[in-house]
Amino acid sequence: MLVDTELVASLRGSGFPRLFAEAEAAIKEVELEQAELIIPAVNELRYAGYHISKYINYPEAKDEIDRAIGHCKRARYDAYEAGIIYYHREFLKFQNDYKTVVITASLPDYLKYCREMNRAIDFIKGTDKETKDVHYQQCSEIFKTMVNISKDIVIAREELNKVLKKERAESFMAIFMAAVTALALVFSVYSFFVSN
Numbered sequence: 515m516l517v518d519t520e521l522v523a524s525l526r527g528s529g530f531p532r533l534f535a536e537a538e539a540a541i542k543e544v545e546l547e548q549a550e551l552i553i554p555a556v557n558e559l560r561y562a563g564y565h566i567s568k569y570i571n572y573p574e575a576k577d578e579i580d581r582a583i584g585h586c587k588r589a590r591y592d593a594y595e596a597g598i599i600y601y602h603r604e605f606l607k608f609q610n611d612y613k614t615v616v617i618t619a620s621l622p623d624y625l626k627y628c629r630e631m632n633r634a635i636d637f638i639k640g641t642d643k644e645t646k647d648v649h650y651q652q653c654s655e656i657f658k659t660m661v662n663i664s665k666d667i668v669i670a671r672e673e674l675n676k677v678l679k680k681e682r683a684e685s686f687m688a689i690f691m692a693a694v695t696a697l698a699l700v701f702s703v704y705s706f707f708v709s710n
Contacts, residue, residue, distance in 0.1 A: 537589035544597035558589035587647035594657040601660035
């Protein structure tokens with residue numbers, strides 16, 4: 515098999531191999547968290563391969579490398595976007611699970627995390643499909659922030675579950691005492707009328 519060293523050097527010099535590997539790593543990272551394949555990101559890598567294939571067959575078509583690079587960047591964006599959306603949903607579940615508890619007592623940075631989640635969703639809403647390749651690095655940074663928030667939330671759940679358990683026990687005791695008091699009152703009233 516003949517290897518066109520000029521072609522290989524051109525691809526290496528473009529940064530394509532590094533960007534392709536980064537996109538593939540991003541897809542795998544998010545896929546492991548979500549336990550599902552990130553189809554839009556995989557499709558972008560498929561398109562990148564298509565353009566590289568065209569370039570290999572027609573080395574004079576240097577713009578195919580730029581197109582492939584753009585697809586790698588969009589693949590990385592799509593993977594991290596899916597991860598951000600996943601962590602945002604997990605955060606909403608967390609908020610719902612502990613809506614009756616003062617979360618800041620166990621998670622002091624909770625309000626900061628709420629702002630970060632809102633900022634992440636605003637970022638995704640404000641990025642159109644035509645500029646994903648421009649914003650892929652920022653999306654990666656936001657994803658890393660979401661991962662860190664998620665780790666803190668997992669730790670806080672243990673403490674918040676203890677608080678919920680204590681509150682439930684106290685509520686049960688209050689209801690039990692109210693029931694005993696009501697029963698005693700009914701018995702007293704009954705005894706009064708029976709004795710008269």
